[in-house]
Structure formats: C-alpha cells, structure tokens
Amino acid sequence: MRLRTLTYSYPDQSGHFGPYGGIYMAETLIPAVEELRREYLRYRDDPEFKAEFAYELKHYVGRPSPIYHAKRLSEHLGGAQIYLKREDLNHTGAHKVNNAIGQALLAKRMGKKRVIAETGAGMHGVATATVAARFGMECIVYMGADDIQRQAPNVFRMKLLGATVVPVESGSKTLKDACNEAIRDWVTNVETTFYIFGTAAGPHPYPMMVRDFQCVIGNEAKVQMPELIGRQPDAVIACVGGGSNAIGLFHPYIEETSVAIIGVEAGGHGVATGKHAAPLTGDAKVGVLHGNKVYLMQDENGQIIETHSISAGLDYPGVGPEHCLLKDMGRAQYVAANDDEALAAFDALCRYEGIIPALESSHALAHAMKIAPGMAKDKVLLVNLSGRGDKDMNTVARIKGITL
C-alpha cells in the first residue's frame, strides 16, 4: 500500500520556501525581479508559451531524454539496479539548456535583446550562448578566472556561439564571483537586459521559475520508469550545487512519499576538513547571498568562505532555497561525495557503461555506487546524469598526470 499524505505547495506568494528564499536584492533591481515575476506568472500557464517551450525541448534539445539501465555497473556492484536519466544526451550536453530555453522564450516576450549569465563549469554559459544564438540575442557570460582555466573547452564553445566571455578576477574567481559580476551588469543595464540565471536559487521568481523549467526531467521520469520497470524507483538521486538538476528531478516526486529523495553535495577533500562545497551536509548556518536566504558557507563573522570542489559546477557556497526546505522537512536527504569518490565513479561509468559523465553528475553516481551494494537486487536507484564529461578532459587528465 502506498501512503500519499504529503501536500506541498511552495514558494508562497512572496517567494519564500518556509524561512528560505525571498528577494534580498538592491533597490535598483527590485522592480526588475518584480517585473520578471509578473511576466513569468503571466506566461507560465499560457498555452502558446507552453507549446513553444515543448516544441523547442523536443526538436532543438532532443527530449525526452532516455532512461538507461546501467546493467554492467549494477552487476559489478552486486546490489540495487542503477538507472540513469540521460540529461547528458541533451543538445549542449547537460540539463542546463532546459532552463536556458525557458528563460530565453520569456526574454523574447519581454522584448529584451541582451542576455547575461553567470557560469561555473561553463555548461550554463554554453546553454545560454546557444539559445542566444538560436533566438538572435546579444550574450555576455561572466565566468570566474579560475574556472576559465579549468573549463577551457567550454570557453571556446561559448565564443564560437558568438558570446562574449568576461573573466571575473575578484574574490575566489569562481561561480559566486561570476554571480556578483553578472548582478553588477544587471544593475547597470537593467532596462535592456534579461539575466538568464542558471540555477534554482537567487531572488524570487528564479528558484520557482528555474525549477518549473527543469521539472521536465522528473515529469518525464515519472512516465518512463513505469514503462521500464512497472513502477517508480525506490530512490531518485542527483548532485546539488545550486541544485537545478536535482530540483527538476525531485520536485515531481515530492508528494510520492514512497520514493526516497537524495541530494549529493560536493564533499571536496571531505566535509570534516572544511574544504568542501556542501552547505546542507556540512551544517552551514543560514545566511543571505545572491538574493535569497539559504544555508550558506560562511565564517563566524558572516563573510562567505571559499569552497573547494573538483567540479566547477558544484563549487558554490550556497544552495537553492527549496533544497533547504526539503532538508528541514526531512523529505529529502542530503549527503556528500568527496572529490576522489566522484573521480572513482567517473572512471567506473566510463569503463562499465561507455559513458563519460560530467564531474558534477559523478557525485550523484558516487553516492548511488556507495549504497547500491547494500541493497537488494530488485531495488532501483534513478540517478540524474545531469551532464556529459567532455568539458572535464583537462581536469581529469591533470589529476591523472597526463598532458593532452
């Protein structure tokens, strides 16, 4: 018998997920996020908007993305069956494009011809550059100078697609600093510019809007799993940086309380060392950054501390507000996978399944590989393979001591 007792409806009208979320922005941008909220709510259920979004996802992105049974890997582990939601097969190679298309369609309706974005691993930057080319918009991507080093192929891709990539030299020179710089651009060019934010965080309506666009992942999975195995999986697992691929998979399953929800953060050198990017697992205090109140890695004086992760896409001190709420509710469990565990999972998927995963997604896979051996063979874990690993060749080669 399946119990369905949970009803869930967040955010509230003011953009809060319980105590989290909100619109913590400088005054200049408040009217801009208010306009965005109004316009998004106007088009969210508009049949024409929905039809255009669905068309682009099908014909441009190549959706639905398949679910693949990783049989050899599952056999090797000797326990639960691992299934992969293949977001890596999307056009541009990751889940990021789902959201970028949704926001670009909204930008088009709002008459904005200039789009900006922040990027960490470069996947959101590539997705934004791609849709900007597709819809004929000017595109500026802010990227931390350190991330430009470790994700050089994606920088070149963005430039090929006609985007201007601006290196950010301030702070830790990673994703959070790219966010700061994108926000500064938005403050300055607010009337002409649409900020295509890459994750389910930031000021309202972004956490809600990005989630809605990414929910295509979980909505598809809920149809695909019964077709494949006659039922829903026992657990859905996804990596969490800001948490957009995760919330896209998780959200449609929140009220399905028979399905366990597991988010995997970047454990870096190990949560106990302090050198990680796991605010939910690492007992970070609640704080305010980039427009929302969330669990946030900070020192005792409220200064944001530098994070550590092998994957640029997870290297962020905060996390989306909905994940914070799901943690507090106990509806989702959050754990961490360390750099070396993610690398081992990366290798395993290459060797056992012929799939090169992104280092971000390798974190989700690492946790599945950790728990699968202790589970019965008829249990099923659905892992979101949020992106492909082509962009990580330089990073992995360097770790293995290989010069390309």
Next chain:
Amino acid sequence: MNRIQATLDNLKAQGRKALIPFITAGDPALDKTVPLMHGLVEAGADIIELGVPFSDPMADGPTIQRASERALKNGMSLRGVLEMVAEFRKTDAATPVVLMGYGNPIEAMGWETFASRCAEVGVDGALTVDFPPEESHEAFEHLQRHDIAPIFLLAPTTDEARIERVAKLARGYVYYVSLKGVTGAGNLDLAAIADKMPQLRKHIRLPIGVGFGIRDGETARKIADIADAVVIGSRIVQEIEHSAPEAVVANVKHFVAGVRAALDK
C-alpha cells in the same frame, strides 16, 4: 532625539546642505579608520557613512570592492566596526554615524545583538543594501526598539507605490541612488535626478540624500541644489587607495574640505 534628525534639522534651519562621506571601516588599515572619521568631521562632514566590509559586495563597483578586500584582509569584522564607533564616540558625541553594508554579517551576529550593540556604541542608523523593505520586517523591529534609524535606498527604477512604502518605513534620511549602476560609476544624469525629485518629495517628508557617481565639488554643488544631502563614497575611497599611509588622513581631509566649500558657496 536621534542624532541624525537633530543634525539634519539644524542644517535645514541654517539653510545648509548635508555632506555625507563614506569610507570602508578597516581601509587602508585598522588604525586609520577612527582618525579618518575625525578628519572627515574636521573637514566639514555632517554624517559619516561607515562601510562594513563584505566578501561579496554585489552593488559596488571596483573601487569599493577593493576597499572591502583590503579591510577584510586587515581582519575587519562587524564586531570590529562597532568597536571603532565606540572609540570614535569617546571624542565625538555629536556626529551621526550610519553603518552601511550587506545583510549577512548582521544575520550572522543576530539583529537584536546588532541593534543593541549599535545603541551601546553610538551608531545612529543602518543601511543594508540587499535588504529591501519586503525582507526587512525582523530587522526593522529590532532597529526600532533601539532607536537605530533604518536608512533605505531608492533608485531611478523605483515606482511610486514603492516610494510610498519606503516613506512609511524610513527614518533619518532616504538615500536616492542617482544612477542605474554600481557605486563609483561615472554616468550621472543631473536632469534625470531633478525630474525624479518631485515624485520623491510627494511621499517622503524626510531629508533626501543623493549618492553614487558624485566625484567633485562642482557636481556636489549641483546635487545640493535639488537634494538635502550629498553622499560621496568611491571618490574618497580612491583618495585613500592612492595615498601613502602617513598622508591618507590629510589627503582625505583636503578633498572633503574642497567639497564642503563648494557646497557652502
């Protein structure tokens, strides 16, 4: 009565405009901040905006970003800033001090602790850049209890309904951001500011200060013709950045005195 209101009332009675300089606490060195504050007063400042450095100053341009980085490198913290104000108050009981910064250091300290410490050391107002009225309920309650004025920003993009809302919450003065952009940007549009003023005055009874992008006495003078107070930040921080440590107080005083003279012309 709150020192901010007393000061601004007094200036108004004299027909003068307020000069509000901004410096970042702990920049260029921890032991320079209190001497700089006294220097600002000697050069003619009416209210001091003291910046609390933050690791991620999203609304600031490169100049104040660098000041924040220098201050944090020097070990500056919100606790330390409050101690500096206590030190300043030992010899200046009259000049209002407003802390300006981002919300997270205050969240980390707790609003009640922050507000009561402000009252203890003699802080008069608090401006939290990334806490708009919508998210300021808790903050407001604690600041009110300790008679610390919540200072709010208004921007060229702020519509009339929001101006009205801010007018109800604000105490001390209202800070009008004179351009769409970060601190220190250079594209000030005087005509646009003058156009906005009647809309602001319609709802706001408090004095209105204008800042962002004011770089010299001449511009300050023009702003003073339409506003009640002039806020200068990045230009002073630049003076600090370009001065040798032993000359920093004298150079800042020289610059601020020049602006004061222009304002009083």
